[in-house]
Amino acid sequence: MTDRPLNRHHWLYRGLTLKDILTFVLSLLLPLMLGIFTIVISFHEQNVVTQQRIEDRQLAREQHKQDLNISRQHCGQDWNTSFEQHAQYKEIARLQRLQDELKHELDLNISRVQRELDKEIAALKRAQDNDFAEKRQNLSFSQSQHELDVALNRYRDILLVSYVKMIGKFLQDSKGNLSVDSLIHNLIRAKTLIVIRQLDPVRKRHLNLFLYEVGILTYGQSPIVLSSADLNDIDWMGSNLSYISLVDVTMRNNSFFYCFLIGVDFHGQQTDLSDSNFYKGNLQHALFHHTRLHRTNFTSANLTTADLTRSILEAKAIIECSYFNNASISKEMFDHSRISHVSFYRTAAIYSTFRKC
Structure with a gap:
C-alpha cells in the first residue's frame, strides 16, 4: 500500500515526475499570470489613458468653448468698452472744444472789457486832468478875481474918500451954500453921477447918506438932481431919510425896512421903485406921483397924506395893514395888487382902479 501512493506521486512522464510538471506549470503560471495581469493592466491603463484623453479632449473642447464664450464676451465687452470709450472720447473732445470756445470767447470778452476799461480809465484820467486844470485855472482865476476885487474895492474906497473930500472943499469954499454958484452946482452933479456909476450898492448908500x-439932497434946499442915477439894490434899513429928494432916480429892489421917509420926494416919470420894500416905513407926506411901483411892498407902512397921483402901482403890489389916510391916489391903478387891512380914510381915489385885487 505504501508503494501505490508512492508510485502515484512519482510516476514519470517522459522522465518527468508530476512534481516536476507541477513545478514547471507553476513556474510558468506565475509569469503567465503576471503577463496577463500586465496585459490587463496595460489594457486598463490604455483604456484609462484613452478615457483620460477623451475626457481631456472633452475638457479641452469645453474649455475651448468656454474660452470662445469668454473671448466673445470679452470681445463684446471690449467692443462695448471701445464704443463707450469712443463715445467718451467724443464727449471729451466735444467738451474740450466747447471749453476752448468758451475760453476763446472769454479771452475776447476779457480783451474787450479790458479795452473798455482802459478807455474809461483814460477818459477818467483826462477828466481828472481837465478837472485839475480847471480847478487850478479857477483857483488862479479866483485868486486873480480876489486880487481884482481887492484892488477894485481899494479903488472905490479911494474914489469915495476923494469925492467926500472934494464935496467938503466945495462946501467950505461956498460956506455951505452950493446953490449960489450954478457952475459948482452942475459940476457937483456931474461928478456925483460919474462916481455913483463906479460904486457898489454899499458905497452908494454911504455917498447918498453923506x-x-x-444938505445936498434935502428937499426944499435946492438939492442936486440925480436923474438917471443907478441906485438899485441898496439896503437903507433903519435910516432916517426924511425930506430926501431923489427925483427921476432908478431905485429898484431897495430895502426901506423901518425907515423914516417923512416928506421924501420920489416923484418923477423916470423914478422906478419896483420890487422895493417899505415894510413898516413912515412915508407920511411922501411924494410918489408918476412913480413906477411894480411889485412894491407897503406892508404896515404909513402913507398918511402921501401923494401917489398917477403913480403906476399895478402888477402885484403888496399893500397890507397900511394907512393911506388923507392921501392922494387920484388916477391910481391898484390892478392885480394884494390889498388887505388898508385904511383909506379921507383919501381921494378919483379915477383909481382896483381890478382883481
Missing part, C-alpha cells in the same frame, strides 16, 4: 447929511 450928501443927505450935508
Whole structure:
C-alpha cells in the first residue's frame, strides 16, 4: 500500500515526475499570470489613458468653448468698452472744444472789457486832468478875481474918500451954500453921477447918506438932481431919510425896512421903485406921483397924506395893514395888487382902479 501512493506521486512522464510538471506549470503560471495581469493592466491603463484623453479632449473642447464664450464676451465687452470709450472720447473732445470756445470767447470778452476799461480809465484820467486844470485855472482865476476885487474895492474906497473930500472943499469954499454958484452946482452933479456909476450898492448908500447929511439932497434946499442915477439894490434899513429928494432916480429892489421917509420926494416919470420894500416905513407926506411901483411892498407902512397921483402901482403890489389916510391916489391903478387891512380914510381915489385885487 505504501508503494501505490508512492508510485502515484512519482510516476514519470517522459522522465518527468508530476512534481516536476507541477513545478514547471507553476513556474510558468506565475509569469503567465503576471503577463496577463500586465496585459490587463496595460489594457486598463490604455483604456484609462484613452478615457483620460477623451475626457481631456472633452475638457479641452469645453474649455475651448468656454474660452470662445469668454473671448466673445470679452470681445463684446471690449467692443462695448471701445464704443463707450469712443463715445467718451467724443464727449471729451466735444467738451474740450466747447471749453476752448468758451475760453476763446472769454479771452475776447476779457480783451474787450479790458479795452473798455482802459478807455474809461483814460477818459477818467483826462477828466481828472481837465478837472485839475480847471480847478487850478479857477483857483488862479479866483485868486486873480480876489486880487481884482481887492484892488477894485481899494479903488472905490479911494474914489469915495476923494469925492467926500472934494464935496467938503466945495462946501467950505461956498460956506455951505452950493446953490449960489450954478457952475459948482452942475459940476457937483456931474461928478456925483460919474462916481455913483463906479460904486457898489454899499458905497452908494454911504455917498447918498453923506450928501443927505450935508444938505445936498434935502428937499426944499435946492438939492442936486440925480436923474438917471443907478441906485438899485441898496439896503437903507433903519435910516432916517426924511425930506430926501431923489427925483427921476432908478431905485429898484431897495430895502426901506423901518425907515423914516417923512416928506421924501420920489416923484418923477423916470423914478422906478419896483420890487422895493417899505415894510413898516413912515412915508407920511411922501411924494410918489408918476412913480413906477411894480411889485412894491407897503406892508404896515404909513402913507398918511402921501401923494401917489398917477403913480403906476399895478402888477402885484403888496399893500397890507397900511394907512393911506388923507392921501392922494387920484388916477391910481391898484390892478392885480394884494390889498388887505388898508385904511383909506379921507383919501381921494378919483379915477383909481382896483381890478382883481
